[in-house]
Amino acid sequence: MNDKQILITGATDGIGLAAAEALAALGANLAIVGRSKSRTQVASARIRAVAGRGATVDTFVSDLSSQASVRRLAAEVLARYPRLDVLVNNAGAMYAGRQLSTDGIELTWAVNHLAPFLLTTLLLDRLKESVPARIVTTASGAHRRAHIPFSDLNAERSYRSFGRYGETKLANILFTSELARRLKGSGVTANCFHPGLVATGFNRNNGLLMNLGMTILKPVARSPQKGAETLVWLATSPDVANVSGGYFFDQQQKTPSPEAEDTESAGRLWEISQRQCAVSERSAEARS
Numbered sequence: 084m085n086d087k088q089i090l091i092t093g094a095t096d097g098i099g100l101a102a103a104e105a106l107a108a109l110g111a112n113l114a115i116v117g118r119s120k121s122r123t124q125v126a127s128a129r130i131r132a133v134a135g136r137g138a139t140v141d142t143f144v145s146d147l148s149s150q151a152s153v154r155r156l157a158a159e160v161l162a163r164y165p166r167l168d169v170l171v172n173n174a175g176a177m178y179a180g181r182q183l184s185t186d187g188i189e190l191t192w193a194v195n196h197l198a199p200f201l202l203t204t205l206l207l208d209r210l211k212e213s214v215p216a217r218i219v220t221t222a223s224g225a226h227r228r229a230h231i232p233f234s235d236l237n238a239e240r241s242y243r244s245f246g247r248y249g250e251t252k253l254a255n256i257l258f259t260s261e262l263a264r265r266l267k268g269s270g271v272t273a274n275c276f277h278p279g280l281v282a283t284g285f286n287r288n289n290g291l292l293m294n295l296g297m298t299i300l301k302p303v304a305r306s307p308q309k310g311a312e313t314l315v316w317l318a319t320s321p322d323v324a325n326v327s328g329g330y331f332f333d334q335q336q337k338t339p340s341p342e343a344e345d346t347e348s349a350g351r352l353w354e355i356s357q358r359q360c361a362v363s364e365r366s367a368e369a370r371s
């Protein structure tokens with residue numbers, strides 16, 4: 084992985100931090116994204132401590148719930164790196180109560196789906212210029228009972244935290260399959276994966292009861308290192324150099340839910356996501 088430039092979001096904790104450590108140990112140059120400057124610096128020091136000889140670790144601070152912040156991040160990345168070999172969309176969260184992002188979008192949707200959609204589309208030309216390149220997105224088995232609520236995309240009529248989370252993880256898989264279709268023949272692959280149940284900081288933001296629940300689950304959960312294995316494999320292995328549009332678990336391609344294989348929904352979601360990001364594009368143009 085020497086000389087490969089990898090950008091990874093959600094690298095301050097859990098699966099993203101473990102993956103960044105493993106990738107840096109392989110000699111890759113890491114660009115990690117966190118929303119808190121101090122947490123990002125702490126993560127960077129941890130990654131540097133295990134990095135292979137010559138590997139670099141750069142930091143970017145971005146709150147991915149804000150489209151303006153995602154746009155700034157993409158502009159900084161494009162300015163800094165003439166080539167980008169791997170983009171890992173890993174940051175994600177679940178929220179007990181419905182909240183809106185600064186763009187007026189339900190927060191889980193903004194962070195888990197629209198941020199990867201926007202960041203990827205803004206960096207796509209650079210990835211195409213850097214072929215062979217890869218895009219890896221952290222999805223989840225939580226997509227299995229979900230449907231995309233096309234008539235209530237902002238979850239105004241119903242909001243259940245885990246159900247909403249599942250919808251965004253289904254969106255990750257539909258995004259990956261539509262992206263892979265659009266990238267066919269370009270030399271850029273797009274895959275996603277389920278990491279298993281992993282003991283991380285996930286769901287620790289939702290109060291005492293949820294925290295207790297996560298602590299109870301800890302003995303049956305995997306380590307972040309184990310949870311990161313398929314991510315690292317998708318980002319680096321020659322085994323998947325020419326595989327695109329797949330959903331993986333434990334380094335094996337799996338069949339996701341029928342909803343996740345619906346190409347019509349994937350195309351529809353892509354167009355809606357473009358519209359949901361267009362508002363911030365117009366504001367960015369107005370400011371410049």
Ligand SMILES: NC(=O)c1ccc[n+]([C@@H]2O[C@H](COP(=O)([O-])OP(=O)(O)OC[C@H]3O[C@@H](n4cnc5c(N)ncnc54)[C@H](OP(=O)(O)O)[C@@H]3O)[C@@H](O)[C@H]2O)c1
Binds near residue numbers: 095096148279286
């Ligand atoms: N843990 C599991 O069992 C499990 C299972 C299936 C899928 N996943 C998926 O795995 C991915 C990683 O989660 P994890 O389990 O490693 O959880 P985690 O330990 O909570 O890590 C989540 C990462 O995302 C970052 N993040 C959250 N909101 C953000 C925002 N608005 N802007 C920028 N960064 C933000 C967090 O940053 P901060 O440090 O600032 O909070 C953190 O670095 C997620 O996509 C999750 O859906 C997890």
